[in-house]
Amino acid sequence: MMTDDSNTASKCPVMHGGMTASGKSNTDWWPESLNLDILHQHDRKSNPMEDDFNYRDAVKSLDFAALKQDMLDLMTDSQDWWPADWGHYGGLMIRMAWHSAGSYRIADGRGGAATGNQRFAPLNSWPDNVNLDKARRLLWPLKKKYGNKVSWADLMILAGTIAYESMGLKTYGFAYGREDVWHPEKDTYWGAEKEWLAPSDNRYDDVANPATMENPLAAVQMGLIYVNPEGVNGQPEPLKTAAQVRETFARMAMNDEETVALTAGGHTVGKTHGNGKAEHLGPDPEAADVHEQGLGWNNHTTRGIGRDTVTSGIEGAWTTHPTKWDNGYFYLLFTYDWQLTKSPAGAWQWEPVDIKEEDKPVDVEDPSIRLNPIMTDADMAMIKDPKYREISERFYNDPAYFSEVFAKAWFKLTHRDMGPKSRYIGPEAPQEDLIWQDPVPAGATDYDVDGLKALIANSGLSIAELVSTAWDSARTFRQSDLRGGANGARIRLAPQKDWEGNEPERLKRVLAVLTPLAEKMSASLADTIVLAGNVGLEQAIAAAGFAVPVPFTPGRGDATDEMTDADSFAPLEPIADGFRNWLKQNYAVKPEELLLDRAQLMGLTAAEMVVLVGGMRVLGTNYSQQSFGMFTDNPGTLTNDFFVNLTDMQFTWKPLNDGSYAIVERDSGKQKWSASRIDLVFGANSILRSYAEVYAQDDNQQKFVSDFVKAWTKVMEADLF
Structure with a gap:
């Protein structure tokens, strides 16, 4: 029985925590603490589908023609609860699809239509998206009917495309393959404003100069897709x-x-x-x-x-x-x-x-x-x-x-974040190669991999050179829009060959050695670069006393300048790489925050980020051979020394005037090593330290090597679809 007793609320037996509107989260209590949530999104627990469900397989069994006809019928089936303008829902469906796709921005590849994120906050409640909830509700009968064979992400974009067709436009095509998320994408930064439609001056150094808009933002005000109409x-x-x-x-x-x-x-x-x-x-x-x-x-x-x-x-x-x-x-x-x-x-x-x-x-x-x-x-x-x-x-x-x-242009708008054409599914997916798809030709798979490995091993290149070059080639991959990565070997082309973070002189020297080896074995340079990193890694594993093979999948191709829209690759240039302990310059954002952003874009978990950083340090892959974070007496050997020494209480950690840190022996007062903020955050942050302690254990040296190899392979093969 309900009661208005004023004391009832105070006697509530439910424990209210940070997950409700009533409690404070850890971030509220400690706002300066490093928040790792960006790496924990879309946990398996949030997904209602079975572990073995694969949407890309499921959608291939969809009755494409039947869905298209049902969508065409829907356009003129006006519902009393939300009647169609002039008896046609085309305009509404186009706006829904447009605003779903139009949140994409090239700076970080986030936003866009590929995940169905318009179903969730904040996008579902943006002022610019008023009444698009009605469009999605009108689509529900089709989603209900076709079920797991069509995602919300595909359905919303299909609705806009079919709307145009129903009104007389010959569309360019449509591809299925967008997989839904089941939770808001909290990794996407939409702006710092605390109110909807706050004046756009907040986003610009000078609102009269639109180029001064804060990166990575694209819309002019909080809650808008594009500009204020x-x-x-x-x-x-x-x-x-x-x-x-x-x-x-x-x-x-x-x-x-x-x-x-x-x-x-x-x-x-x-x-x-x-x-x-x-x-x-x-x-x-x-x-x-x-x-x-x-x-x-x-x-x-x-x-x-x-x-x-x-x-x-x-x-x-x-x-x-x-x-x-x-x-x-x-x-x-x-x-x-x-x-x-x-x-x-x-x-x-x-x-x-x-x-x-x-x-x-x-x-x-x-x-x-x-x-x-x-x-x-x-x-x-x-x-x-x-x-x-x-x-x-x-x-x-x-x-x-x-x-x-x-x-x-509509096709580009609605497919820009789907990645390469090889990911397109369905009978109306166009076959033409488009420059914005970052096309890459197929590479050979029948060459002598072991023979090429032997040539690389005897090339005279160091472990650090081999591993760093492979890493730099692969680290550009962004899971947000599936751009970048090692496939295509675009690290040898403009603009990537000249990026500061790729150490152009070192890169030129390494490629001069690897290119003739690739040609000799009829392999692509893209494959050769990755394989070279694997060779260096296997040498470092052997030096540590382990025998863990590094998996390799051949078949990458080499893109050409004609296949590369150089200007569109500029946003992929890293401004920081915590894995190689590098910052292009000092930023208002802390280096460890930039590391998290890079790790999330690469699709890494927190544990994978931790093991990769620890391994890269002892391999000696720091930018320009700097010594920060090389907590080992055996560089070039894949040991867990980084974690062992980071967690060893025989040392103290002292800040220096230049922003770096000294690792000092307690007994002697002698400086043993130096470190950056990124190095020390793995011992300072409670969550990261918990992972670091796992890899520092005496019984986890083999686990460290195995986990590093798995994470390394994930990075090297992230762009192989």
Whole structure:
């Protein structure tokens, strides 16, 4: 029986902890403590599927044609609880797919559509994603029907692509293969702001110079996908908005032509919604009460569906026929003069002057009513910015070319984070090689691996040279968008061959030795570099008295300059590599935080990160042969000495004036070794120390070697799909 006894809450028998809204987490208590959560995401315990479930296998058995037909039928099957504008859900589904894919940014490859993360906070409750929860709920019958054979991630992007097809666009294709996550992706940094839509000045050193936006961010404000549709900080001024659009789309891997095509193509169909009062909207999905059942922004005060829907606050369609793929966007943009007005919800928007009645779109519910079309400040930028205007005129005069460019740009937008073409699944996956896919030719597998190993072993290259070169080649891999890695041997091409972190002079010297060996054995250089690292590692293992083979999978190919978009690889350049004890410069972010970020992008667990760092130190692979963290008297030997000496209480650890640390013998006061912050964090952080102690144990020397080999192989083969 319920009671209003004020003492009841204090007698609650449930222990409230940091996992609820009532308790403090460790991070709250100790905000400066290193938070390893970034490496613990998507634990197996969060996944409801069986251990042996493989989505990429499951989706291959999907009835692709049946799902496509059901999706086409869905587009015009208007539901009373959330009616379709003009009886067609195309605009809504396109916006859902767009905003799912549009969170991608090239700086770290995070965001994007490949994991279905729009289902979870914070994205499911971003102001820019208002009412996209309704789109996902409309898709539920299809997800329910096809079940494990189609992921939410694939389903949401398919919905947008089929929406375009249903309205007349010849799309470029569609590929399945996106695997859902089951928990929010807390590794993604969306900005430091503590409020939605905080002024964009917070993200820039100078808001007038969009290039000064904080990295790795791409959107101009917290809670937006791209730019503020009303203008910079909500103040309409198309030329300033154009500058933000250009920088934002560039950070999402799009050039000017793709930017104009996507803006125009996205606004050729559908409409904005602002015919009501935003204050009547209820809480977002994450904040809504349980009776809302996961839906947010519900209007329980006045009518909030159909023509009275409020989403962005801007109200109106961009084109005369918003459910038809045509050139109407450019026709209206170039035919009429546009003036600033405000929507019923109070948002800035542009409307045409003296527009013909027949050029007005009809009301979403009553076709006898015609209303003014609208443009956002970003739309006006398409004709006010000189470069954008030139492209817009080209598209206006050549509708077929516009459709072709848009179709490819839409495919790029929705597939950019899926990795190489070899990961595409389904009958409509295009076969063409696209430069942004980072194509790599297949490599040979039938060469004499043992013969090549023997040549490498007798090459005169040191263990440190062999291991460091292989590591530098492989460490660029990002699990966020499946770019980088050793396959392709792009470490020998611009820009990677000149990256400071790759020690260009050392790299050039090593490649000069390995290249003729690869040619002699008809192997790819990519394979040879990895195999060379394995050879060095096996030598170090033997020196430690163990016989643990290092697995090797041949078949990597060598990319060419023509296969490489050099500019797009610039964001993959490491600014720090804690595994090799290197910082390009001093940053506001602590070195150990940068190490965690790199480890997470490489797909490593905390334990794998620990064992790799400890092994790399004793192998002597520090950048420029620096001695920091080489807690061993036998460099080049794969021992657990790093952990043994790190945890040995015969030493003390003293900070020095240059930011490094001295490892000093307690008895004699003599300095034994030197260390960086990254080295000492493995003894200072309680979680990392627990792993370090495992590898320091007398009975775990063999385990250390075996675990290092497993983690090393994972890094070397991360990009082999």
